[in-house]
Amino acid sequence: MKTNWNYPTTIWVGENRIQDLSIACKNLKIEKPLFVTDKDLINLKMVQHIIKDLKKTFNHLHVFSNFSGNPVGENVEEGVGEFKKLGCDGVIAFGGGSGLDVGKAIAFMSGQSRPIWDFEDIGDYWKRADETNIAPIIAVPTTAGTGSETGRASAIINKQTGIKKIIFHPKFLPSIVILDPNLTLDLSPRLTAATGMDALAHNLEAFCAPGFHPMADGIAIEGMKLIKNSLIKAVKNGKDLNARAELLASASMGSTAFQKGLGAIHSLSHPINAQFNVHHGLSNAIFMPYVLTFNKEMIEIRIISICDYLELDKSFDSFLHWILELRKELNIPHKLSEIVDVNKINLEQLSVMALEDPSTSTNPRTMSKDDMKALYEHSISGKLF
Template identity: 55%
Template sequence: VFSDVDPNPTDANVEAGVKAYREGGHDGVIAFGGGSGLDLGKAVAFMAGQARPLWDFEDVGDWWTRADADAIAPVVAVPTTAGTGSEVGRASVITNSDTHEKKIIFHPRMLPGIVICDPALTVGMPRAITAGTGMDAFAHCLEAYCSPHYHPMSQGIALEGMRLVKEYLPVAYDDGDDLEARGHMMSAAAMGATAFQKGLGAIHALSHPIGAVHHTHHGTTNAVVMQPVLRFNRAAVEDRLARAAAYLGIEGGFDGFYDFVGGLNDRLSIPANLTALGVKNPDMDALVASALRDPSVGGNPVEMTAENTRALLEACF
């Protein structure tokens, strides 16, 4: 058993996990926990047999081909939260302890071979974590749906994932023992991570550096910046989100969808902005630069620049 994982897992966590794996003579990993535990478990299984350093496998170009694929250990993933969908993902998000940047480590064989999704394991989640992880699933679906890349299957999965969150996250938040709601949220989480193969966007480009530097909860950070990003992207996504609103039973097109997101955040006691979330004395220049380096930038429907990204970030405080 290895459980030395930070809420935003780091390279130091990976190093310690690999050491424990090698010293124990293990032949695989059962990753049990929330997104942080799952990401770390996958990274340990990936790195245990590699000779090159972790950052050589960042999700840049074809860097994943540097890995010895035959040395990647098998993973059984058992999620205990309903948000990240890391159990069906081919990557791990790991924070660089030196630069305080989140990096995506990718390889097709990081995809767990077996996944056990048991909603009973999510019953004990506190309400705040239920809300934050649930909004992470919603953010994955929303950004995938709005991404300009071509992937109609992801589009459909994202749309139904948003519907499940809309219907069942408030139920799970109010009654953590409701297994039907917990089960649908677990499905929505897996659907979000499947859908975002199409792309993510500014929500994640902002939340990754904020979480890495200020140690905020990832899903909750996504929820906090969601409405400012919707305003930022409005011109490019207005018609598309009007269609989504119609499917979700929300009146008023884009404006109705925007108001729904704000109402859902209020319903779940999500902080109103990054200041209320606890982000104090931010280095705006560093956050903007880090956001623009994030891989999620490429999937945003509006091109992100130093100028408009800074204005967007300031709007989140």
């Protein structure tokens, strides 16, 4: 199956579409691309093969890979320095969420004189940007989770404050995206599960966010359906191309939908990711049922409205049961205390950070610091609300 989509950007979908990467560069008039991927991927045979093929077309292909998961501002600064020093004119952002976020941020910051933190997703901060020299971006995801390939932001940790910041500008959205399920076939069951739950969190929180956005709602509902259809299949059989393709689509859909907003799942996750280097999808999966039950009074009617389409009994409890059983089948821990040393947790500090997270503003239920603290406490003890 091969197809092209034009929403929310140009998306080339299908097996072996990675072979069109050089064509994508030429379409965007990129002659000196910077290939950005993380240090965990760069030495894989698949990645080396792609780079070798690109070098047949581009004499001036350069690679930047000096970063890993949960990237920090210094990673972006180093990448921008390489981009400018080597005279690059475009970015190929390749990999999971970290590779995509760093690549997008390098392309954006290559045209800026202000520090990256001046473009945090607050109000109209994005209008501070100089749009004249933002480099074109091609995004190639190798996981199906963050959906950063269709997102207008990057998640970058400020090492000085220990806070994960969302850096936003409309031109963070890549000009061309390549969704090739072949690139995800070797993803481990553990990472397939964690990234899939990340995509589910995006679609779920976007659907539950307050406000009128029927386009986002429709995309989010279908994104959840794809997860329900294909996540367990892909975890059990990583070579199932149809399941892999559906998960890639769901991830891109979740990122498209959450322009409507996210919620407390992400508010709670971001401080944990920044302070304990926990995989974002895993922390989202852990917090999901606690936030669902906390928000129940505000979202119950909406959740019931989609149960038929998801082939669930029409009740909030049925939906919650599906989430809990899905996590169990994927071997997702039920408690935060199973993955983080509780003796190192500063609940007061984490609660403030979660409350100040941009995702909090679109949680269906108004949040206080005490609410955030209670959610952390419940996730540590394993007791639902």
